[in-house]
Amino acid sequence: MAELRDDPRWWTEAVVYQIYPRSFRDGNGDGIGDLPGIIEGLDHVAELGVDAIWLSPIYRSPMADFGYDVADHTDVDPVFGTLDDADRLIARAHELGLRVLLDWVPNHTSDQHPWFQASRSSRDDPRRDWYVWRDPAPDGGPPNNWISAFKGVPAWTLDEATGQYYLHSFLAEQPDLNWSNPEVEAAMHDTLRFWLDRGVDGFRADVVHLIGKGEELADLPERKASNLVVSIDEPFTHELLRRIRALLDSYPQHPMMVGEVYLLKPGQTVGYLGDDDELHLTFDFRTLHTAWDAGALRSVITTVQSEFAPPLWPTWVLSNHDRPRHRSRYGSLERARAAAVLTATVRGTPFIYAGEELGLEDAEIPADRVVDPDGRDGERAPIPWTTEPDHGWGPDPWLPFPPDSGDLSVEAQVADPRSTLHLYRELLGLRRAEATLRRGTMHVLGPDPERPEVLELHRQLEGETIAVAVNLGEGPVTIERPGTLLASSRPERERDVDFDGHLDVDEAVVVRTT
Template sequence: MAGAMRCNARKLFASSREPKCPKGTPSPLLRSSAQAGGRAMTWWKTGSIYQIYPRSFQDSDGDGVGDLKGIEARLDHLVALGVDAIWISPIFVSPMHDFGYDVADYCDIDPRFGTLADFDALLAAAHARGLKLLLDFVPNHSSTDHPWFRESRSSRDNPKRDWYIWRDPAPDGGPPNNWISDFGGSAWEYDAATGQYYYHAFLKEQADLNWRNPDVRAAMMDVLRFWFDRGVDGFRIDVLWHMVKHADFPDNPANPAYRPEMGEMHAVLQSNSTDQPEVHDIAAEMRRIADGYPGGRVLIGEIYLPIEKLMHYYGIDTPEVHLPFNFQLIEAPWDARSLATMIADYEAALPSGGWPNWVLGNHDRPRIATRVGGPQARVAAMLLLTLRGTPTIYYGDELGLTDVAIPPDRVQDPRELREPGWGLGRDPVRTPMPWNASDHAGFSSVEPWLPLGPDWPTRNVAAQAQDAGSMLALYRDLLSLRRKHDALAEGDFRLLETTGPVLAYERWRGDERIVVALNLSGEDQPFALPAGEVVLRTLPGGVRTDTLRGNEGVVILVR
């Protein structure tokens, strides 16, 4: 059955290249709950996720770009770190206009990253080490190089015309409405050959699929099955809330709070081009597919929406994604009172059975060490890994990497190239991982595709692995605590009453009780620590029982 499904899925995505129909059966390393123990079906609740930006993790073939064999070569770092799963940003065939988020074949690996055989080897190596592996699914749009779009563009009466969103010009000959691309400019591109515009929420090379077409929906659901059959443990679903548009395509309302530095996309409110009611039925179907596979497969939705709308993606009447990404820590003011309110409101908003999750950084947003500074980045790590819910760690944050200034002649990101000068570019957070002090930081044998940070000779994995006071050691210790203490992995949560820049909360499960106290300032703050054992702190030296030192966080096992 699995082999037949793979072959059928490959036929859906055939291109001018000779199709490579994978053979075989699902990975023997996938375990049912009965085989893997009591937590197998909830690993994504008790575990932690590590995001890898594949171009920047490890280059194995000397072209300056990371690849799958490179990731496999560095799996032991992730085991030593103590994470439970890796999520790899897109690795599918792509012309790389948006570095993999413009997919030209959903069922094959881009040669820059390797082959399907390389992927299978990576998956087997990860599973052998007890690591889950998640892929990045990009269902909202495909590359304009995808065979589907080439057919759709060929004529108005092509069977795949309706697989994408085509509209007639406005009466004045311009775009059908005022929708703006997230990368600036109109979201509509005119095709002179057929006399219509096609819609692209991002680059013009990323044409939006028409998810109201049942054939599109069926084909993309087969993509999920193709990779689930192959053995992947789940997906992060790119821009899930974008996938369905208002059926009548009305203008988006103007944003009264718009400022140019926000980026042109924010000139309008995307109320008609995103978050339509029909998307929830699609998410529910994806969930049914995931739940039909053993081993606790997980779906994580990228959704930038206010909390009350984000909660809908857990599912109201029918389950949808397991984890709608909670990006509040990325966007919130770094202030104890603001964070306490945000955490309380998020916990209160969760639906019955909804499991929380937290994110400090990703491939689109400034790194946490840049946002709050190095000392507070240690406090932030303790916050991320002791809150209730599933944490996601962005590669390099375990070293305290900061954003890297990119010279104008090295800029790669299409967002920066289209809207220069506003600091919207994402290259600074996608720079290569520094592994050691050798040439090119052990990332590659040649100059990397993006420059390394200036401190890479000292801020690297090898150096920090030998330093008990390093950021890497702190992340290892925090992740070890999560494994050791059920109160942290899956226990209950309660904020404690504090004042000023101190944030404190309690975690407990059964008789085990843990208190976490964080000083979000550089000044000493009075705080009466409960009696018990201080099992971890962000600063060296002793801990006073009546004071938190500046930039200090402590984890206390309460007696």
């Protein structure tokens, strides 16, 4: 069995695989993915060549927001299994050399959480101040002009029994915690300790930049008020993060926290790393909003590398449970495969969303099957495991499958050496074998006036250079880059031969230069 390296900065050389538990694998045939199913699928994940898994929320929840409305941070929802199942999953993952990250939801809870039930019971309840309560405005309306991230409604709901409004940045069923209260901070630290003591290796922190809102809660300019999640960027959050980091650093397994900091302006997310005393990593989502265009991608990669210059470390994300899959965004499997080459070779930590390695598209969801409050069902469709009609899920999966699920199933792609699954195994194996791709410096070449449609970057370490080139144009091109072809997004290409300089449309190559 593989062993976990005792390395405080293991996350700089890792590849993380995101599992959306409802959609990964069904262990009991009820049509909903669960922890036993994830355990069954861990061999597939380990063989892919990743280093860690991140599980979207598995806690007890009424599922108004499919687990991001937590009713108990220290238990597993029965739809996913039990605490014993969680322990078995952690143990099995560690046997396979995989670290385990859990989704941690610090900004809000479910309105069914015992904390909120107590808080709303009376203005005098000891937990009243655990949430954000305010008196109505003089006209009786909400206390400020903030708009919820979901449904475009005010971010405040009136509790008629107590005559005050409570804040919810998302659904009304997700009241925001008041992190200005030291008791809330202590209680949320305890939820981290609960899982760290069970052996988890870190956390993905959901919209963590929202937790330090402070007390003022003044009106925002209209544009910002209607886009609350990307507008809150308060200094108090950094104080809170430093104390969270100190807690994490006290554990021997070197736990890592990556933050969902959904701020899109240049330079904003990097501030949440602090002086190596806040988050270890922050997600950078600019690639999720960048078109398949050489100039646009070159600009984003260059900007991110500048902002996250050493010793800081960036992340790379093509898809996740909240955004359309990158094959759907880019419009073809060839582009999706080329993007995979780029993500596996840039400087930083790649996060792979389960199903990317199969080249899946978003599912088409009929109106009567839509269940998500923000319309994200397509990217959350179940992973097809077998070529059988039910793809290993039984007769009634919770959502429809993506297109071509039989041909794109794990079973079908394992048997096809030209498949996208084999490309991902090849790329992650190459990354693991080549220290230059894990630790080397990176230089993004400026556009070649004769071939502006080619995006090229160089990774360098101890005198070695590995070049990565992607053709984002409308026709084939030839580049001058002598060396050995290590990988290509095109399955028909022979590897470990002299590179002839040819780049097909939407092809990406990795070349050890000479």
